[in-house]
Amino acid sequence: MAEASQQDDLAEILAEASQQQQQDPTNIVARLKRAYVNEKNAPELLPFEHDLLEQVMAKVEDQELVVQQSREAAAAAGGGGGGGGGGGMDDLMAHIYQAELNRVRFLIRAYYRTRLFKIEKYAVHVVKPETNEFAKLSPQEQKYATDYVNMLEEHFGSVLGQMPEKYSSMLQQIEEDDAEMDMVPEPNLDKHVFCRVREDRRDVMFDPNDPDNTMDLDQGDIIMVRYRFIKGLLEDGALDLI
Known part of the structure; x- marks a missing residue:
């Protein structure tokens, strides 16, 4: 009887803990x-x-x-x-x-x-001063990213230093005043992602180039859309990626 009572107590404890985890959003x-x-x-x-x-x-x-x-x-x-x-x-x-x-x-x-x-x-992109990516990192991650880029520069420098000057950059294909850093990998913000809506939103405009094309989002909806269009909603906690 004591063993059965312990099993009942354990089952109750596990059920209560599981229910609390599922229901408590915090x-x-x-x-x-x-x-x-x-x-x-x-x-x-x-x-x-x-x-x-x-x-x-x-x-x-x-x-x-x-x-x-x-x-x-x-x-x-x-x-x-x-x-x-x-x-x-x-x-x-x-x-x-x-x-x-x-x-x-x-x-x-x-x-x-x-x-x-x-x-x-995306190490080089992350540490570029003109982006705000560096501010997204923890202090330890910032140090890691900086050290990683320095290591890359040192590693490639031994080879690129032997190339003609206009081909010696690991950031650009050809060093020119008007050239961009076209060899720096950047995240593809136009990638399509799946999302689950966490809170109701009305008249959501996904594409700024098409302001008349809006959509109502209801809690629990699952949608697929370009990441760029829902980035703000993700930051607001209105939806989650899945």
């Missing part, structure tokens, strides 16, 4: 997942989620303490042995908390890996 794990999916599907770098990552790391530290306390309680009660003691429940809860920790750590690593991939791919 849940930091859900917000972290949204940030990761948006970052993964956006063609450009999105602003670094400073406040969210600070909250997540604080939550991870708290969760690590809970896991440690649960394991200590399980060990003190006999490590979850038979007899229906409380040690078994403590040991099981420690495993549940640890699984949640692993999930959060995976999301954190995936978020950072996605951003680092974009930083390396």
Whole structure:
């Protein structure tokens, strides 16, 4: 009977935790997942989620303490042995908390890996003074991007330095006063993306070249559109990329 009671208690705890995570829009794990999916599907770098990552790391530290306390309680009660003691429940809860920790750590690593991939791919574009891309990075990412570009310049300099002067730039195909940096990769903002609408919006104008062509967006709608046209809505939190 004691074992059945513990199973019922565990099922209730798991159901309540799952329901809270699904219903609470402020849940930091859900917000972290949204940030990761948006970052993964956006063609450009999105602003670094400073406040969210600070909250997540604080939550991870708290969760690590809970896991440690649960394991200590399980060990003190006999490590979850038979007899229906409380040690078994403590040991099981420690495993549940640890699984949640692993999930959060995976999301954190995936978020950072996605951003680092974009930083390396568009490194020169990111550090160009005339863009605002550099301001989207965390201080650590800014240092990484700067060091990465310096490394590229040093690496290619040994080869490009042997070329004629007008062909020696890694930014332009031919060095001319009126030439643009046509060898610098930039994000394709005209890439089509899938979006899920999070809040109702009326008379949304997607294409500024066609102001009469508007569309009403209802919560839950899924649309495919050029990223450039929904960039502002994404920044406002009115929709998510999927």
